[in-house]
Amino acid sequence: MITDENKKEYYQALIDRKTEYEGVFYVGVKTTGVFCRPTCPARKPEFRNCEFFTTAQQALLAGFRPCKRCCPLSHPNHVSELVQKLVTAVEENPEKRWKDEDFQKLSIDPSTARRQFKKRFGMTFVEYARARRMGLAMQQIRAGKAVIDAQLSTGYESSSGFRDAFFRIMGSAPTMHGKLNILYASWLDTQLGPMIAIASEEALYLLEFVDRRGLEREIERLREKTKSAIIPGYTKPIRSIEHELNQYFDGKLREFKTPIFLLGTHFQKRVWEELQKIPFGETRSYAQIAATLGNPTAYRAVAQANGANQLAIIIPCHRVINSSGELGGYGGGLGRKKWLIHHEQQGIRNTLI
Structure with missing residues (x-):
């Protein structure tokens, strides 16, 4: 259900053309009868003339036709x-x-x-x-x-x-x-926008949304730490994660099997391993993760390790929230974090029905 707070958030994302909201919502424009994706280049309607939907199908069923400029029925x-x-x-x-x-x-x-x-x-x-x-x-x-x-x-x-x-x-x-090693980089399209996958022949090293802030520096650090050349291409792990991401977004997969390589400090790796233990459809607070690691006061360090995660979705840092229940930060954008949590919780509810 889209709340009034969601509507204000989505409208601001529409005005700012935020790519991180691709796939999160669609907007129907009452004055024109069309519906658009968040990044549509057309002139923005007034808030009172907007109707928001979580799927393109909902917009179609409400009587709106697809915009010819942003083509919301095609992949973004x-x-x-x-x-x-x-x-x-x-x-x-x-x-x-x-x-x-x-x-x-x-x-x-x-x-x-x-x-x-x-x-x-x-x-x-x-x-x-x-x-x-x-x-x-x-x-x-x-x-x-x-x-x-x-x-x-x-x-x-x-x-x-x-x-x-x-x-x-x-x-x-x-x-x-x-x-020197070779790492291969490929562009993967997902329901929430494009991601970049970087992998060797054996394991996946990085999976991030393309519009993540600081991604260029992140890739450069990866290249330097691994003493690798990063070139365009596909490997078995990239093919694997591409298939698994499609299944995940279709609601058919809860656990990723693609082999991964964790590049971080001992503490960061411990945090990432704990993140992978958070059950699908559930969330944990930074403080809870810190307590699990035996150091309840280290919640800020946990948050920093969370932000240093280079394997989005696979290592589910989106499942970590503030103790107050607020979402906290997310490198891929809060709109995506909210969508991912809802997507997984909806998958659990559908199983129970």
């Missing part, structure tokens, strides 16, 4: 056919060095590809393809292949050009990469 981060086509082309031939005639063969305008990739991934298509090629070179060097062989096999005729490109992407010269 739907990948265009052009982007899908190019990503597939890169995976089919990752060593390829792209030229204008290659785009022409696919009937794609290079400037359009550049713009859509920049919007989607924060990098141009050429940068994406180059990073993918460098990932292959990285694997070859780590496997013991000579740098010159890796250079030539990935399409670089100039050794200086290869080193420069390698340094820009990986952060160190290719001859230093014998002991």
Whole structure:
């Protein structure tokens, strides 16, 4: 049920176009008869002309039609056919060095590809393809292949050009990469907005909402602590968490099985392990977690460890609230935290019915 307090919160999120509320609510505009997602670029209606819904289906049943500007019935981060086509082309031939005639063969305008990739991934298509090629070179060097062989096999005729490109992407010269790890990063669409997943071939290291404040610094720290290169790509753990997230949001999964790697202090790891023990659909306070750890006065340290969690949803820091019953903080935004708690509690109620 949407309360008056919820309505005020949602209206402010609508005015501010807060991406963290994607999937949390939809707004029907009484004066136009359309309903929109929170980030719709259209002119904002007055509060008295808004009707709020938790699902698109509710808005449709109330007689509202979908807005043509924000397309609330499509995925908020739907990948265009052009982007899908190019990503597939890169995976089919990752060593390829792209030229204008290659785009022409696919009937794609290079400037359009550049713009859509920049919007989607924060990098141009050429940068994406180059990073993918460098990932292959990285694997070859780590496997013991000579740098010159890796250079030539990935399409670089100039050794200086290869080193420069390698340094820009990986952060160190290719001859230093014998002991360096590779982590792969993928963009995952979810009901609450896009997330980024970073993993090795064995485990998931990071899962965060793309619009989380400070995400860039978080990724950089991960790269430095693990002495890793982070490049575009998929691994088995990323495929696994993508599948499990879909099941979770569909209400079909309560416990994640994707292998994870915890990167933190001894105390932080103890806190994260306790978070994973909080039953699905329940919450605990920071003070309760501190008491469980044998140090009731350490609730502030628990809150800090909670905020340092890099595996959103999997390590359920959203289930930790203030002793007063207030939600407290959440890196992904309070709107998402409230939605996640309600989603899990609703799943428990549906089971009991």
